[in-house]
Structure formats: structure tokens, C-alpha cells
Amino acid sequence: MASTVAHGLVLIVAAASMLTVAMANRGWSYGFNYTFFPPIPKHGSHNNNLNPPNNITVGGSDNWHFGFNYSVWAFQNSPFYVNDTLVFKYDPPSAKVFPHSVYLLPNLWSYLACDLSKAKMIANSTQGGGEGFKFVLKKWQPHYFACGERGGLHCRDGNMKFMVMPLLRRWNY
Ligand SMILES: *[C@@H]1O[C@H](CO)[C@@H](O)[C@H](O)[C@H]1NC(C)=O
Ligand SMILES: *[C@@H]1O[C@H](CO)[C@@H](O)[C@H](O)[C@H]1NC(C)=O
Ligand SMILES: *[C@@H]1O[C@H](CO)[C@@H](O)[C@H](O)[C@H]1NC(C)=O
Ligand SMILES: *[C@@H]1O[C@H](CO)[C@@H](O)[C@H](O)[C@H]1NC(C)=O
Ligand SMILES: *[C@@H]1O[C@H](CO)[C@@H](O)[C@H](O)[C@H]1NC(C)=O
Ligand SMILES: [Cu+2]
Numbered sequence: 001m002a003s004t005v006a007h008g009l010v011l012i013v014a015a016a017s018m019l020t021v022a023m024a025n026r027g028w029s030y031g032f033n034y035t036f037f038p039p040i041p042k043h044g045s046h047n048n049n050l051n052p053p054n055n056i057t058v059g060g061s062d063n064w065h066f067g068f069n070y071s072v073w074a075f076q077n078s079p080f081y082v083n084d085t086l087v088f089k090y091d092p093p094s095a096k097v098f099p100h101s102v103y104l105l106p107n108l109w110s111y112l113a114c115d116l117s118k119a120k121m122i123a124n125s126t127q128g129g130g131e132g133f134k135f136v137l138k139k140w141q142p143h144y145f146a147c148g149e150r151g152g153l154h155c156r157d158g159n160m161k162f163m164v165m166p167l168l169r170r171w172n173y
Contacts, residue, residue, distance in 0.1 A: 053083040063089040064100055066158035074162035082166045086135045090128035099125035103148040111144035114155035137166040
């Protein structure tokens with residue numbers, strides 16, 4: 001539990017320090033020779049064009065299944081930006097396939113504990129089929145995603161959870 005808490009806090013600190021770097025970089029560039037500064041963040045650009053939002057398949061080619069480490073996936077695929085779309089792909093339940101679903105948990109504590117009691121279902125067991133279930137990261141706030149199946153067992157024992165703090169693109173001037 002303690003290490004999970006630490007892991008969550010590290011993500012928050014990492015996100016916060018990225019914000020600080022992005023903001024500080026904008027300020028410095030007025031007084032310094034900009035060619036010394038590499039583009040930050042990695043989707044950024046030096047002109048006024050906003051980069052278009054991305055569609056990101058959760059888990060990549062692994063999709064949304066039991067036993068994949070989605071915390072590591074989210075960390076490796078960060079940063080995410082406001083208006084990016086997360087695509088959750090999972091087969092509808094069948095004799096061979098366990099059901100999955102997607103829930104949003106209300107806060108870090110329910111996320112760490114896989115406590116679904118105040119969670120909101122955003123996709124049921126059939127909505128991950130075909131093109132997948134799409135969720136747009138509309139808000140500049142932390143998002144806590146989890147599978148809600150088996151009373152939190154997929155979240156707890158199957159690692160089917162991750163956290164995303166989408167950044168704002170408009171920091172690129
Ligand atoms: C900025 O620094 C680079 C590398 O030293 C130099 O080539 C370039 O001329 C400089 N640009 C300005 C506007 O000073
Ligand atoms: C994301 O998906 C939508 C529709 O599902 C599509 O219109 C859009 O072009 C896609 N964006 C990217 C960057 O692939
Ligand atoms: C996200 O998209 C909405 C609707 O297209 C737009 O109004 C908003 O400015 C966008 N937000 C960001 C941070 O790009
Ligand atoms: C899941 O939601 C879809 C769309 O709202 C609905 O058509 C479908 O019947 C639901 N499936 C289950 C198993 O509840
Ligand atoms: C996911 O992987 C990370 C890094 O290896 C590890 O610290 C973490 O404990 C793993 N999560 C789970 C739930 O196994
Ligand atoms: Cu599941």
C-alpha cells in the first residue's frame with residue numbers, strides 16, 4: 001500500500017514539475033536565445049498552431065485486459081493533453097472472454113484502494129467492442145480510470161487502473 005501511495009504521488013509530482021518547466025520555459029524564451037531550448041513538451045511546436053488532439057488506445061496493442069500494468073503504460077505514454085481521446089478496446093463477454101468495463105473513480109484514495117463505491121461507470125461490458133469506447137479528456141484535472149468488474153478485483157489484482165493528468169496545449173505560444 002505504501003509503495004502504491006508513493007507511486008501515485010510521484011506521478012502527481014512529475015505532472016506538476018512538467019507544468020512548471022513548461023511555464024518557466026515560456027517566460028525565459030523572451031529574454032534568452034531560444035535556440036538553446038529544446039521543444040518542451042514533446043508534442044509542442046514553436047508557432048501558433050495548436051497540435052490536433054490525439055486518439056490514444058489504452059494499453060496500445062494490448063488493449064484493455066486483466067493483468068497488464070496500465071500504470072506503467074500511462075507513465076510511458078504521458079503527457080496526455082486536454083481534448084485527447086482515450087480509446088478503450090475490449091471484447092464483449094463470451095464463453096472465452098471475461099467482461100470488462102470502464103469506471104471513473106472520484107479521487108486518489110478510492111483509486112489506490114480500488115474502492116468502486118462512489119465510482120461512475122462510463123462504459124459497460126459491451127461498449128469496448130468494435131472501434132472501442134472513446135473518452136475525451138475534456139477537463140484539466142486528474143482522471144482515475146479502473147475496470148469495475150468483480151467488485152474491484154480486476155482493478156486490484158488485474159492492475160486494470162491508471163491515472164491521467166491531461167496538460168493544456170496552449171502553453172506553446
Ligand atoms: C542563437 O544562438 C545560436 C547558436 O549559438 C546562433 O547560431 C544564433 O544566431 C543565435 N540567434 C540569435 C537571435 O541570437
Ligand atoms: C480520432 O478519431 C476521430 C473519430 O473517431 C477522427 O475523426 C480523428 O481524425 C482522429 N484523430 C486523429 C489524430 O487520428
Ligand atoms: C477542447 O475542445 C473544446 C471544443 O472543441 C474547445 O472549446 C476547447 O478550447 C479545447 N480545449 C483545449 C485546452 O484545447
Ligand atoms: C451497454 O450500453 C449500451 C449503450 O448504452 C446498451 O445499448 C447496452 O445494452 C448495454 N449493455 C449492457 C450489457 O448493459
Ligand atoms: C506496475 O509496474 C511498476 C513498475 O515496474 C511497479 O512499481 C508496480 O508495482 C506495478 N503495478 C502493479 C499493480 O503491479
Ligand atoms: Cu476488467
